[in-house]
Amino acid sequence: MLLQASAGDPFFNSVLNFVLYLPFVLFFLYGQRLQTWVILNSVSRSLGKLESLRNRSKKELVDYVVKECKPASDPGDRINQFLEYFTIMPNSLDPRGIVNKIEHVVSLQEERIATEVKALAPAASSIQSKAVENMVEVATTLNMLYKVVRHYYLIGKKTASLYVLMQLQMIMPSILQEADALIGAVDALKLSQPIGDGIGPMVAGRIMLNIPTKTIAKETVLAETTYMSRTVYVIKAEGPIGTVGHLGKAVGALVEDMGVKPNAIIMIDAALKLEGEKTGEIAEGIGAAIGGVGVERFRIEEVATKHQIPLYAIVVKQSLNEAISVMKKEIAESGDKAVAIVQRAIEDRTHEGDKVLVVGVGNTLGVAQ
Amino acid sequence: MAMMFPSFGEKKQKMQVYTIEECQNCHDKVKRPFQQGDYVYKEAGECQKCHGKKMITMVFGEEPQGKQQQAKSEQKAPPQSKQ
Numbered sequence A: 001m002l003l004q005a006s007a008g009d010p011f012f013n014s015v016l017n018f019v020l021y022l023p024f025v026l027f028f029l030y031g032q033r034l035q036t037w038v039i040l041n042s043v044s045r046s047l048g049k050l051e052s053l054r055n056r057s058k059k060e061l062v063d064y065v066v067k068e069c070k071p072a073s074d075p076g077d078r079i080n081q082f083l084e085y086f087t088i089m090p091n092s093l094d095p096r097g098i099v100n101k102i103e104h105v106v107s108l109q110e111e112r113i114a115t116e117v118k119a120l121a122p123a124a125s126s127i128q129s130k131a132v133e134n135m136v137e138v139a140t141t142l143n144m145l146y147k148v149v150r151h152y153y154l155i156g157k158k159t160a161s162l163y164v165l166m167q168l169q170m171i172m173p174s175i176l177q178e179a180d181a182l183i184g185a186v187d188a189l190k191l192s193q194p195i196g197d198g199i200g201p202m203v204a205g206r207i208m209l210n211i212p213t214k215t216i217a218k219e220t221v222l223a224e225t226t227y228m229s230r231t232v233y234v235i236k237a238e239g240p241i242g243t244v245g246h247l248g249k250a251v252g253a254l255v256e257d258m259g260v261k262p263n264a265i266i267m268i269d270a271a272l273k274l275e276g277e278k279t280g281e282i283a284e285g286i287g288a289a290i291g292g293v294g295v296e297r298f299r300i301e302e303v304a305t306k307h308q309i310p311l312y313a314i315v316v317k318q319s320l321n322e323a324i325s326v327m328k329k330e331i332a333e334s335g336d337k338a339v340a341i342v343q344r345a346i347e348d349r350t351h352e353g354d355k356v357l358v359v360g361v362g363n364t365l366g367v368a369q
Numbered sequence B: 001m002a003m004m005f006p007s008f009g010e011k012k013q014k015m016q017v018y019t020i021e022e023c024q025n026c027h028d029k030v031k032r033p034f035q036q037g038d039y040v041y042k043e044a045g046e047c048q049k050c051h052g053k054k055m056i057t058m059v060f061g062e063e064p065q066g067k068q069q070q071a072k073s074e075q076k077a078p079p080q081s082k083q
Helices: A010-067 A077-083 A098-120 A127-161 A160-190 A197-205 A247-257 A294-308 A322-323 A329-351 B065-076
Strands: A211-215 A220-227 A230-237 A262-271 A282-286 A309-318 A355-358 B016-023 B027-035 B041-045 B054-063
Touching: A010 A077, A010 A127, A010 A160, A077 A127, A098 A127, A127 A160, A127 A309, A160 A230, A160 A322, A197 A230, A197 A262, A197 A309, A197 A322, A197 A329, A197 A355, A197 B016, A211 A247, A220 A247, A230 A247, A247 A294, A247 A355, A262 A294, A262 A322, A262 A329, A282 A329, A309 A329, A329 B054
Parallel strands: A230 A355, A262 A309, A262 A355
Antiparallel strands: A211 A220, A220 A230, A282 A309, B016 B027, B016 B054, B041 B054
16 A cells, blocks of 8 residues: 555655665675674584583593592592693604504503593492593593684684684584584493494404403403314404404414414404495405504504405494494394304305404403403 | 474484393393393303303393384385475
8 A cells, every 4th residue: 555655756766775775785795794693603502512512521421430430539620631631643754664653652642541540540440440441532532522613613703704614514513423422422331331333342252252262462362263174263352341452463463473374364343334324234345344543454454465364354334323322233133144244254265274363343342252 | 383393413312222131052032121230241140941051142222112113114104206
């Protein structure tokens, strides 16, 4: 009615045009600021979630130490200080001998954490100490994630740089997914429940059931058995404590020090699945199936190459979240299938009288032998 | 109202953890809730059926029943093609 009545009024038309074009002009002038503000809000919400996850991991760690390990004094301050602990990886400008350097630094880091945990909870059992070490690792990683994201968020806010904030917003879902996975691991660690990554040690443990074992490297055991007229050596981290053992050193000790030259090395490990792949699916391949910083893989590959030993890999697919949370039913049920595949691989790829080395790779938390 | 604004991402529910005890003689399996101190390949006493030795062969987490059925029905539903 009003529009019809004032259709011929030039003043009204000017006002109407102004009102219609104003948003476009405003958006043209302040669009980037508006977008920056929207992204800042979105990143700020994610940062808040990350902070709450970091605080939760710290609280869970302190609670566990207080309840289970009964320390003499309040561990809060010491744990806070410990979360800031860092490791400087060796310089690789000259890569010769870098593996030994990395191994040295990593073992130093492990020793330092173990000493700190011992000081924190002197009365803790070996299982509890390892649980605390693993929980410290989770809390430290979450602390670092939170601090790095906060750093870029504040830089973006200070400089009002849309591009810094956009990059941060783009990677936030992956960071939050990783943080969720880490916090999911805490429950399993507290109760020493097997995690998805423990499928390798579980398969190796099943093969070495009721067979005497001996320690071949730190936190790593070896068993010797026979299958279809083949001698089978089985190596895994020593369970049920939460450790990955020192498999590279163990394989080296078996082949170099004990003089056992296997005709095949079969490694079983958990592998990250791609989206759409089924959890617990088993795949076979060639090569050393072992993750980590790369030192263990280097050692095994070196021994295998030197002695011309074929390396076979059997992997059980799972997501990152599943790998560090309590083992899912699908993964646990794939253990029997994986044992059958190992047996078939031994039959198909070796002959009677041959020697075979089976290596169960992964964190053996909650999985004995 | 809630249906109008679906939440993005999964709502995570705590998994229920179970222990499977298996008789080494008659292979009878018993599923029970996880207790602290359970670990895979731990001896678990005597089998009530054949008096053989029982051992923990699995410890695993399962999603709560309701959510599991929902996930199954979602998997079974064929993808709808948009034309």
